[in-house]
Amino acid sequence: MNMKILHTTMAASLALLLGGCMVGPDYHRPQVATPPQYKELPGWTAAAPAAEAPKGDWWTGFNDPLLNQLEPMVSVSNQTVRQDYANYQAALAEVQVARSSLFPTIGVTGSATRQRSASSSLGNNGNGSISSAGSLEGNVSWAPDLWGKVRRTIEENKATAQASEATLANATLSEQTALATAVIELRVSDANIDLLQKTVDAYTEYLRVIANQGTAGTIAPSDVISARTQLENAQASLLALGVARAQYAHAIAVLVGKNPEELDIPHSTTLPTLPTVPAGVPSTLLQRRPDIAIAERQMAAQNAAIGIAIAAYYPSLSLSAADGFSQSPLAGLLHIANHVWSLGADASETLFDFGARHGEVAAAKANYEAAVANYRGTVLTAFQNVEDDLSGLRILAQQAEVLDTAVHDATRGAEIAFNEYQAGTVDYTTAATARAIQLSTQQSALSVQQQRLLDAVSLIGDVGGGWSASELGEPPKSSLTSSTQH
Numbered sequence: 001m002n003m004k005i006l007h008t009t010m011a012a013s014l015a016l017l018l019g020g021c022m023v024g025p026d027y028h029r030p031q032v033a034t035p036p037q038y039k040e041l042p043g044w045t046a047a048a049p050a051a052e053a054p055k056g057d058w059w060t061g062f063n064d065p066l067l068n069q070l071e072p073m074v075s076v077s078n079q080t081v082r083q084d085y086a087n088y089q090a091a092l093a094e095v096q097v098a099r100s101s102l103f104p105t106i107g108v109t110g111s112a113t114r115q116r117s118a119s120s121s122l123g124n125n126g127n128g129s130i131s132s133a134g135s136l137e138g139n140v141s142w143a144p145d146l147w148g149k150v151r152r153t154i155e156e157n158k159a160t161a162q163a164s165e166a167t168l169a170n171a172t173l174s175e176q177t178a179l180a181t182a183v184i185e186l187r188v189s190d191a192n193i194d195l196l197q198k199t200v201d202a203y204t205e206y207l208r209v210i211a212n213q214g215t216a217g218t219i220a221p222s223d224v225i226s227a228r229t230q231l232e233n234a235q236a237s238l239l240a241l242g243v244a245r246a247q248y249a250h251a252i253a254v255l256v257g258k259n260p261e262e263l264d265i266p267h268s269t270t271l272p273t274l275p276t277v278p279a280g281v282p283s284t285l286l287q288r289r290p291d292i293a294i295a296e297r298q299m300a301a302q303n304a305a306i307g308i309a310i311a312a313y314y315p316s317l318s319l320s321a322a323d324g325f326s327q328s329p330l331a332g333l334l335h336i337a338n339h340v341w342s343l344g345a346d347a348s349e350t351l352f353d354f355g356a357r358h359g360e361v362a363a364a365k366a367n368y369e370a371a372v373a374n375y376r377g378t379v380l381t382a383f384q385n386v387e388d389d390l391s392g393l394r395i396l397a398q399q400a401e402v403l404d405t406a407v408h409d410a411t412r413g414a415e416i417a418f419n420e421y422q423a424g425t426v427d428y429t430t431a432a433t434a435r436a437i438q439l440s441t442q443q444s445a446l447s448v449q450q451q452r453l454l455d456a457v458s459l460i461g462d463v464g465g466g467w468s469a470s471e472l473g474e475p476p477k478s479s480l481t482s483s484t485q486h
Helices: 003-018 058-062 065-077 079-100 149-216 221-255 282-288 290-311 356-423 428-462
Strands: 105-116 130-142 316-327 339-348
Touching (some): 065 149, 079 149, 282 356
Antiparallel strands (some): 105 130
């Protein structure tokens, strides 16, 4: 038998055996109950299949220049995203390692020796004969995947790699929403600073008027002290906002992979715009939420692990072959007379393991059931998240409408109270209380506006942003493995 015949035999065996069965259950995604629409859907626009769905650059809906500048940096420079990207690359490499087990291992070995043998007679003056020897041999070894263990391992690693890809998407979306949240918090801090600065200016004017009245002796000295105390408290609150603003700026820098001192964010007088976010329908969450895709791919991996465990019940077979030349002396090594070859096969089967394989199968099945429960729980949590966001936005919109009126009334009331104080018809406590109510109402309205923006970010994240499970890539396939999947 020459090497050509050997290769032909091995190739035929490879094609035959790869068409064999795969033990263990084939994967089918478990069904989950999905309601036809959200409880909070009335009043919301249902997303069209593609046109109205949030895109990958969903942050542009907030019309904030800082968000538009920094959000694209998250997927490139954020360290959490970079870590998950590296994990995804490692998972792809594991798929490649598993696929390699489908193929024979081919190698070549060569050796050469030169030695002197001892003289067998004293007449040779102690000089022995010198001889050379050598060999050159190609070898092939292969463990055919009779029961599909290797193919189930590929399934498991492929699903794990896709889960890692979804994890990367989830981390990217999570860090993007974290950045949007930090930017909103920063913008609201700026708005609060502006509000308190106006309050300080108003209290300064109050104090000037009251101090003049105090100098004229037309009011009690306690009114002057009260006005000064009110101004100083407002000034202290204004300074305290600087701490929170600095922390938000530092968080933004870290989210885009920069040192805090590298990013200088100027004060802004404009809040982000509240975007229109289509709610979609519940069933779309199964495709649009990266965390659901992670849970689903983990199920697929655990299902394949059952087949791997079951394959241990069946015998294993290993084939080997060698073909080459061996000669001593070395001269004429490649002559046909020095041609050597060998074929071999090893088979093994475990007869008694005292329940080890049964335990492995039982553990694999239990792990799969746990993955199913995790998947269904993740879906339910996703529904809850979206309902929370929708109800929050609906209720906050009503609250904002009431507070807009309250701010108008409080502002008008503070002006009237101060005019009445100047006219001497009310005491200073009344005017000071009216001004404090105005500030508190304005801050409440700003807080509701902030929460509406944050809930919009949360809703975008909870409906999956611009991501879709259909984007999960297939790890690179070889021409052989693509034809052997059943």
